């Protein structure tokens with residue numbers, strides 16, 4: 001007999017995550033889909049930065065970025081990542097740890113095509129994570145790619161998605177006097193069965 005009810009109810013953690021994000025979309029003032037993405041560099045030094053979660057699939061979380069960025073180097077070499085989302089308006093937290101693969105096919109093309117023209121050109125212009133001489137130099141690059149890539153730029157080969165396939169997903173909800181509720185879903189590997197454990201706050 002489980003006491004995993006209310007916010008935590010359900011047999012599919014991706015469904016619960018989708019439900020929480022949907023609630024946050026109604027209550028957060030902006031960027032309810034922002035995640036703090038954590039990686040490690042070659043020396044083992046952790047790194048973190050915000051990115052926007054663009055999909056919760058049947059077995060993965062998807063975001064988009066520049067494949068020549070610092071994060072991409074760290075994701076590609078470790079093959080692993082973690083992220084946390086915190087919704088202040090709901091007083092809830094979602095934590096995910098898992099394995100990472102690139103999404104650089106049709107889905108990435110479709111997502112890129114859905115972005116505004118200026119954001120698409122911006123992706124072409126930005127050498128993300130590398131030094132930039134000045135704001136003016138960036139704007140000159142934007143003008144250059146606008147001239148060369150025109151009104152319908154295709155997805156740059158150096159820009160696309162990452163899919164995080166989790167082995168651990170934790171749902172946390174605020175409780176009175178710091179007696180929070182926590183449920184962690186764990187599995188040995190992608191494709192294995194999940195086990196669910198209630199954790200002390």
Ligand SMILES: Cc1cc2nc3c(=O)[nH]c(=O)nc-3n(C[C@H](O)[C@H](O)[C@H](O)COP(=O)(O)O)c2cc1C
Pocket residue numbers: 031034047049050051052053063064065066069070071072128129
């Ligand atoms: C709310 C928010 C959302 C962001 N979303 C993205 C994103 O989806 N993709 C991205 O490449 N950078 C995004 N950024 C910028 C990143 O935080 C970061 O500055 C950039 O990706 C470079 O990171 P890196 O040098 O560690 O690779 C976002 C920043 C903020 C504050």
Ligand code: PXP
Pocket residue numbers: 052064065115119
């Ligand atoms: C550099 C960068 N790339 C990608 C994104 C993803 O968001 P969108 O595709 O909606 O622009 C963001 C969001 O802040 C961003 O800053």
